[in-house]
Amino acid sequence: SLTEGVQGTSAEETRQPSAYPALLAKIMSTNYTQAPLTFPGNSINDEDYIKGNIKWWQFYYPIIGGHRKDGYKNQDTLNNFGISGAKIEHIIESKAKFEGMQKLVLGANGESAIDQAMKQNPTFVSVWIGHNDVLAAVARTDTTNLTPLADFEKSLVILIKKIKDTPSVQGVVLANLVDITQLPYLETVNLPEYPAGSKRVYYKSDANIKGPHQVLDPSELALIKERLQAINALLKKAAADNGWAFVDFHQFYLNVVKRGHLLRGENGFSNNDVITTEYLGGLFSLDGMHIST
Numbered sequence: 580s581l582t583e584g585v586q587g588t589s590a591e592e593t594r595q596p597s598a599y600p601a602l603l604a605k606i607m608s609t610n611y612t613q614a615p616l617t618f619p620g621n622s623i624n625d626e627d628y629i630k631g632n633i634k635w636w637q638f639y640y641p642i643i644g645g646h647r648k649d650g651y652k653n654q655d656t657l658n659n660f661g662i663s664g665a666k667i668e669h670i671i672e673s674k675a676k677f678e679g680m681q682k683l684v685l686g687a688n689g690e691s692a693i694d695q696a697m698k699q700n701p702t703f704v705s706v707w708i709g710h711n712d713v714l715a716a717v718a719r720t721d722t723t724n725l726t727p728l729a730d731f732e733k734s735l736v737i738l739i740k741k742i743k744d745t746p747s748v749q750g751v752v753l754a755n756l757v758d759i760t761q762l763p764y765l766e767t768v769n770l771p772e773y774p775a776g777s778k779r780v781y782y783k784s785d786a787n788i789k790g791p792h793q794v795l796d797p798s799e800l801a802l803i804k805e806r807l808q809a810i811n812a813l814l815k816k817a818a819a820d821n822g823w824a825f826v827d828f829h830q831f832y833l834n835v836v837k838r839g840h841l842l843r844g845e846n847g848f849s850n851n852d853v854i855t856t857e858y859l860g861g862l863f864s865l866d867g868m869h870i871s872t
Contacts, residue, residue, distance in 0.1 A: 582661025
């Protein structure tokens, strides 16, 4: 979703140009085409709803699950294949018919994201995948949604091979995963019946916690971290084994958690604005999960 440019649970045409691949392309002075979703996107962004940015007739697009503004006419020239909600298996899978966000990005021809990407004969490839393989456990407060490590590794091997088998590729960068147990999406539970350090989703008060899978206790949070660290180890090893660049977003995010982040303009100067990982601290959009741009 970060690759696609999702903010506040929605990917849409006004914010997608701020996705990190678009910014990379601008810095690299290279052509860039993305699958634009008609505003307000595939779902309703809380910020747009609160500010009254959405006209009554525009609610049609979230109701139908999103609308591809270019009518898929640019499918053969896309070079951003980020898919909101995609796990690593969804990047390599082919289907007779795609649905949902996969269809909005990939079209209906059934070719996988990685196959379509490599058909463009890219010279540079950026890969930031894996958050949804652990994030599903946080979003649903249920660790049974963690992708088994063996399954992740199997998909990663296939992904790497497809990139290496593309002769045009001259450079690749892999990025690792941030500590999702420290997202503002999760807040500490202050109820005596739960172990100290337990967390719930931010939009549920302690009084609204009822039934199973409403809280992640310390052992479950530790399991999520363990799986995340194991995936990060696989990504780091893959970059090293193939001579690819590696971006340690995990450590960068931990630094921001501790100290915040000083914003700088394109000229390198700062006006002393500092963003933090707190809810409404500036780094995240209103859903507490996706970065704000």
